[in-house]
Amino acid sequence: MTTTENPADAPVKEIGRDRRRKEDRRLITGRTQWTDNKALTGLLHIAMVRSPFAHATIKGIDTSAAKQLPGIVGVYTAADIGADQVQLPCAWPVTKDMRSPQRPALAGSRVNFAGEGVAVVVARSAAIAKDAAELVEVDYDELEPVLDMEEALKDGATLVHPELGTNSNAQWVFDSGEAGSGGNATEAISKAESDDDQIVVRRRFRQQRLVPVFMEPRSTVVDPTGEQLVMWSSTQVPHILKTMLALTLGLPEHKIRVIAPDVGGGFGGKIAVAPEEVVTLLVAQKLGKPVKWTETRSESLLTAHHGRDQIQDLTMSVTKDGTITGLDVKLLADMGAYLGLVGPGVPILGAFMFNAIYKIPSYRFDCTNVFTTKTLTDAYRGAGRPEATFGIERLMDEVALELGMEPMEFRKKNWIKHDEFPYTTVSTLTYDTGNYEAATDQAMQMFDYDGLRREQAERRRRGDVKQLGIGISTFTEMCGLAPSRVLGSLDYGAGGWETAAIRMLPTGKVEVVVGVSPHGQGHETAFSQIVADQLGVGFDDVEILHGDTQSSYRGLDTYGSRSLAVGGIAVVKAAEKVIEKAKPIAAHMLEASEGDLEFSAGKFSVKGTDKGVGIQDIALAVFAAHDYPEGIEPDIDAHATFDPENFSFPHGTHLCAVEVDTETGFVSMYKYVCVDDVGNVINPLIVEGQVHGGLAQGIAQALYEEAAYDDQGTLLSGTLVDYTLPSAADLISFDTANTTTASTTNPLGVKGVGEAGTIASTPAVVNSVLDAIRHLGVKDIDMPTTPYRVWSAIQKASGTSGRADEANVASPGAGLGSTARDMPEGGNL
């Protein structure tokens, strides 16, 4: 396929076109601006000295040997640069009584996870800094690590932060009976237990700990030599970072400029005010010289925030004919050693998603956040919604099994019908639009659901070594974060609006300044398409500016699939204001009254005549400003802020088939079909790409990835050898499609797409793995379903192997994730 041009005299609607991306040219030729590329005269480099212990007191630090190395500029402990006095921010105090430990930029007297920084080395080169970091002698007194969430909450447990008096960070409860949005779930389940016409199903699921693994390691450069201190950083959140640096360090906000240049992926992992960003800044300030920090991959896996990590105890009551009567959710969520920027709120987002697409009359959600001596957890693609979706979609299969119902039929019986929208759920959200039947029908057809079921039956009958499994996930999610008032009601520390500004340049070209901050999403292309349609200018006449707080001074950045559904709408609103401002000038130029004008395809025309003037000509006219109406300013630039009234609710039906080798436990992807409803689509190519990448990450959680710790709190999967990202050879081509119900809560009718694939896919895959071997007696397998775990589960179910006793075939519920034992031999592939 080739890119087609859009001549100005033949306007084609840009929205909906599969435009090739504007961003690509630089990226495919290596003309990139990653933070680590930054070279400044006199640039110094830092390396962090990190704790090898999960929990220890620091008795002393000897920097003398390191300081002797030629090329060393300085070696600093926390106290030397005030890093121990810093309180890195958490912007989401989920409850009034949430317990927050101080999170320093460098540890002062105690370390609370393996990898925590204790000193920093500054040198002429990164290599010298790394050499010197190894010469810093730190004397530690080891303390007991805190690794298991359930143990951590028991009386007498070792405390991560003794000053808090507990390892519980917060408990957050939603009860639909109390909220008035439904009945009392505890009562409903209790009643069901004594009702012969109902059953109650209880399951414990484990959400393993993951690492986002953006491909570009984090990097920060701070230049303190100008009037404004400039920080380049590989971040998703330049605006939040700037404000938080001001608040955290007491710096005047107008003296800070943050730039997110090219950013190589984030997936939530770069929503942070990282200790290393602060340390780089403190060192640069101390020395008055530009300073760079770039992490190694191993440092990244060890210290950049992790995601997920929950124990889920789920209870569902249901009538024997398959109608859900109650759902009770109890979560333990591992915060790790400290609270990240939004970490405590991540599992709480799940509160609104466990009820998913189903009509559940009574619902209770109770989440306890727990401190452990591990790397902190925070947002990772989906943030709270994948965990919830996994829990409910696994549970739907389990309940269907108990009922003897076909799993899709059980879902159909309970989901919200297309004619019931808008629908206010038991967790108080109002889903504006959706059509679960349509997405499911299309997916079932594309998948050949019945045909694969026949193939599965045939393989079972033959007793094939490779058994086929089919898994379903019918999901929805809440994204487009978020209505500011809703965030306020959840005690979030900021709003959820987004800003855009449009600058009409004298030559008719258009600069659009946005507050969202892309790192692979294709904003420059999609927003150019929106502006081209709104203003009737050429796609190539539009430039999207982002990621520099000097040009984009107002924004809340990119996460939660918000860039289009919130940021894109701000662009629309700004364009509308441009047209409004241009109208009196057009009327003046055309010697007509404003009421006689209409705007279409970039041109104001006098109705019923062939007189008209283009908006790009008006831009030149106001630049010259020789002749414009009295009482208005000669300027058609505009700025708009959009605060959504609701989340957006993409949904879809995902169907997965896997082959499980019953002799080796090896799982191979066989077929994957998803039909997603993401509302109106601006660029189908970008939407498809987002779905593909999302699927890969969700599938990887099901089959491959886990941040595993040993019993001393040492990260075992601390390199890309051990943390097994899928390669091209591990995955297959996915069949993706869209159904569309336009969102009614924004003028473009769009919904978010960035996280949908990740949220939906994990339970579909695990359901399919279990479906392949359930007939052998296997009931559950923890994620990731590695060959060793699958093989062990089969062995245990058939009672043929002593070794199987060691395997983790039922959910362990232990904070260790039970991975330490089987990792060495259970690695993927």
Added chain:
Amino acid sequence: MARIRTTVDGLVYEDDVEPRMLLVQYLRERLGKTGTVIGCDTSNCGACTVHLDGMSVKSCSVLAVQANGAEVLTIEGLERDGQLHPVQQAFHDNHALQCGYCTPGMIMQSIDLLGDNPDPTEHEVREGIEGNLCRCTGYQNIVRAVQDAASKMKPGAAPTAEAGAKQTVAGGGA
């Protein structure tokens, strides 16, 4: 320090380097060839893939001194007279990149693959690029791009893109 002489993207460079300096560090830090990037420290990710005497290598796993006397081609040397290499063009046409961080290595590896196998099946593409990790695309469009490029390149045409004019730049980037 060791003296090395290399040709990188058609220019000849002479430099003194530390014996332990990696080729990727030499490219980035000494020559300013920042189009080639570092994604890991265990040679798993392939983001730093370049061609060394016509073969793809992970430049984090080659010492700069090992490139002495050799020709290195990076992502920055693929364009010819403003024309993208067919694999670059195919990556653009098929939306085979999102954040773009893995892209230089992925393109260099794909060119090498097509040199060996001008008409790979989907399976052969997937096996051929399995040493290069991408976190954004799920690989599907990368596979499409490689097959699209294959269909547009004459068999065996890939390595010809690597010939180029040479100039000597002593101490370049030092």
